[in-house]
Amino acid sequence: MTLLAGGTDLMVDLNFGRKRPERVVAIDRVPELSHLEGNGHVRMGAGVTYTRMLAEDVGSAALREAARTVGSPQIRNAGTLGGNIATSSPAGDTLPVLAALDAVVVLRSKQGERRVPFAQFMTGPKKNVRRADELVVGAEWDDAGPAQTFMKVGTRNAMVIAIAGLALVVDRPRRRVGVGLGSCGPTILRAPQAEAFAAAIFEAHGWDRHLTPSDAELKEFGRLVATAARPIDDVRGTAAYRRHVLAVMGERALARVWSIT
Amino acid sequence: MRLRLQVNGTEREAEAREHESLLTVLRERLGLWGSKNACEQGECGSCSVLMDGDLVCACLVLAGAAEGRDVRTVEDLAAGEHLHPVQRAFVDAGAVQCGFCTPGFIVATAALLRDNPEPSDAEIREALSGNICRCTGYGKILEAVHRSAAQGYTS
Numbered sequence: 001m002t003l004l005a006g007g008t009d010l011m012v013d014l015n016f017g018r019k020r021p022e023r024v025v026a027i028d029r030v031p032e033l034s035h036l037e038g039n040g041h042v043r044m045g046a047g048v049t050y051t052r053m054l055a056e057d058v059g060s061a062a063l064r065e066a067a068r069t070v071g072s073p074q075i076r077n078a079g080t081l082g083g084n085i086a087t088s089s090p091a092g093d094t095l096p097v098l099a100a101l102d103a104v105v106v107l108r109s110k111q112g113e114r115r116v117p118f119a120q121f122m123t124g125p126k127k128n129v130r131r132a133d134e135l136v137v138g139a140e141w142d143d144a145g146p147a148q149t150f151m152k153v154g155t156r157n158a159m160v161i162a163i164a165g166l167a168l169v170v171d172r173p174r175r176r177v178g179v180g181l182g183s184c185g186p187t188i189l190r191a192p193q194a195e196a197f198a199a200a201i202f203e204a205h206g207w208d209r210h211l212t213p214s215d216a217e218l219k220e221f222g223r224l225v226a227t228a229a230r231p232i233d234d235v236r237g238t239a240a241y242r243r244h245v246l247a248v249m250g251e252r253a254l255a256r257v258w259s260i261t
Numbered sequence: 262m263r264l265r266l267q268v269n270g271t272e273r274e275a276e277a278r279e280h281e282s283l284l285t286v287l288r289e290r291l292g293l294w295g296s297k298n299a300c301e302q303g304e305c306g307s308c309s310v311l312m313d314g315d316l317v318c319a320c321l322v323l324a325g326a327a328e329g330r331d332v333r334t335v336e337d338l339a340a341g342e343h344l345h346p347v348q349r350a351f352v353d354a355g356a357v358q359c360g361f362c363t364p365g366f367i368v369a370t371a372a373l374l375r376d377n378p379e380p381s382d383a384e385i386r387e388a389l390s391g392n393i394c395r396c397t398g399y400g401k402i403l404e405a406v407h408r409s410a411a412q413g414y415t416s
Contacts, residue, residue, distance in 0.1 A: 004323055008303055011321040014280045015301040024280075026326035051315075072391020073369070075303055077315040078322075158390030159304060 003027055003135065006049065006078035008071070009087050033082065033137060045138040046082020053081070053094075059143065060101060062167045065150040066093045072159050082136045085121070088128040091183045095122070096167040097150055099180030099188045103141035107134040115140075122187040144171035144178075147260040151249040152182075154236075163237040164245050166225065168253040172207045172261065175199070179250070184229040184242045191228035191250075194221055198254060213258050218251045225250030266330050268293070269337040277324035284308045284319035286327070287334060295335035295364045306392030307365040309372075310334050316372040318391075335364035338371060347371050347409045356405035358396035366392045370406050379410055 002021035004010050005028055013019040027033060033047035042059035053059075053067040054076070070076055070093050084092040085105055098105075098118045105121045107114040107130055114134065122128050130136060147170035154160030165182030177198040179191040198221055205211050213221075231242035264277045268291060275290040282301075287293045287310070297307035301320045308319040311333040319332075338345035344352065347370050357363050366389065373380060373388040380388065385406045394402060 004326060007321045007323055007326065011282060011323060012302040014323070015282060015320060020280065024323060024325070026323060028326060071303065072306065073372075073388055074306060074309060074316050074318045074321075074391045078303075078317050158387070159393075 001025055001132075003086070005047065005080045005083040005086075006075075008075050008079040009083060009089075027135070028080075035138070038143065040143050041140065042143055043138060043140050044081055046080060046085070046136045048081045048138075050076035050079050060097060060141070060148060060169075061146055062097045062100065062148040062150040062169060063094060066097050066152070066165075066167065069093055069150070069152045069154075069157070069160075069162075075159075081139060085139060086128070086130060086136045088122045088126050088187075090125050090185060090187060091162045091165070092188075093150075093152065093162060093165060093182065095188045096165050096180030096182040097148075097169075098139055098141070099190055100148070100167040100169040100178035101141040101144055101180075102176075102178060103139045105136060106138045106140060107131075108137045109134040113137075118188075119190065124186050142171075142174070144169045144176075145173060147172060147257040149253050149256050151253055153245045153249065161236060164229075164231075164242045164249065166246060166249045166253055168250075168257055170198070170202070170257050170260075172202075175202070175207050177202070179225060179228070181225070181229055181246065183236070184231040184246060186230070189228055189230065191225045194224035194228060194250060197221055197224050208261065210259050210261055213254060218255055221254050222247035222249075222251035262325060264324055264328055266327050266332055268332050269334060275324075281324045282320050283310070283312075283322035283324050283327045283332070286324045287319060287332070293334050293336050297361055297364060299361070303391075304393070305362070305365070306369060306389075307362050309365040309368040309392065311368065311372060316369055333368075335368050338367065345371070346412050347374070347405075350408035350412060351402075351405040354401050354405035354408055356398060356401040358394070358398045362392060362394045362396075366394070366402055370409060373406070374410055378413075380406070 004026045033045045035045040037043045038058040050067040152162045152165040162183040167180040169178040177195045181189040226243045226247040231239040299307045303318040303321045310319045
């Protein structure tokens with residue numbers, strides 16, 4: 001059985017004859033999958049479209065930035081959070097954000113609910129731990145505050161599959177820095193050394209204070225972000241270019257969120 | 262499979278084959294050739310339609326999943342021989358070269374102006390970013406959207 005949400009991935013495979021599933025079940029009009037609640041702990045249903053993420057502004061500034069880079073209005077009206085999670089492309093734009101937020105993927109089957117931290121969910125390109133009898137019903141995370149951003153490099157601003165993507169979350173209340181990297185490895189990667197480096201600076205200066213980083217600190221953060229990548233050469237870009245842009249994006253992302261309290 | 266849906270305000274029935282898209286049903290079964298078939302992967306926007314009011318690519322909608330939906334195609338815009346203001350503006354601005362992308366641009370423009378009657382250049386570019394003109398006639402298309410907006414387009 002194949003599940004159909006927004007159709008932006010599956011329909012391409014059907015149109016090109018790459019998949020011929022015997023049964024397709026459309027879940028795009030299941031109201032139980034369209035919940036979206038904020039207030040400290042965010043619960044986002046699998047059926048929430050990118051357009052809704054933008055319009056309703058619940059849950060994560062970085063997620064909204066990521067949603068805005070997805071495809072075009074046509075794609076954003078159709079594509080969903082659950083589709084992005086279940087497809088598990090290394091280039092899925094919401095996924096670096098879920099990684100940086102320490103989000104939990106919520107799965108449901110007849111056996112009940114299973115909650116999998118995003119870091120353990122994806123196991124390879126388009127591979128994850130969802131069992132055939134399970135449905136991705138949504139994702140949850142603790143609201144990490146406003147100091148977060150998403151960046152993506154591609155050949156244009158719209159309709160582009162990321163050559164590299166980066167999400168940075170500075171969760172001041174929980175004293176935590178999260179970095180999620182997309183399109184630069186077989187799964188979405190975290191950058192633990194970069195996270196620890198930035199966290200140490202916040203620790204030394206005070207998590208609640210407005211700070212101005214030194215150029216050397218920003219550069220070092222970018223370098224550590226790039227070292228976490230495991231990129232390959234492919235049609236969209238080379239491994240060397242991906243490392244280069246990750247360092248640039250890391251530096252710019254930290255400079256962008258550093259002063260947001 | 263037998264499919265029932267509202268197309269341009271009329272209840273329609275059509276036979277849809279397995280794995281067929283809404284676009285194929287509109288064109289091959291219902292004779293609505295305005296929505297164009299080009300990339301079949303949601304990249305070009307030439308099959309743009311409104312489904313339950315949302316702008317989508319008909320090539321990315323599984324026909325079966327359109328059961329019971331309200332679908333509006335480019336054919337819904339003109340009233341007989343009377344062009345819709347967005348269509349009129351595209352003609353007046355000369356925003357049509359080979360014409361293949363035009364229906365998609367017109368549907369996307371109508372959707373934009375419904376939600377945002379006075380869009381800025383940047384808003385127009387973002388709203389039409391999913392529609393590609395292979396003739397690269399974007400300058401005139403932008404002008405056409407501004408003309409439609411100035412004419413006080415109403416849905």
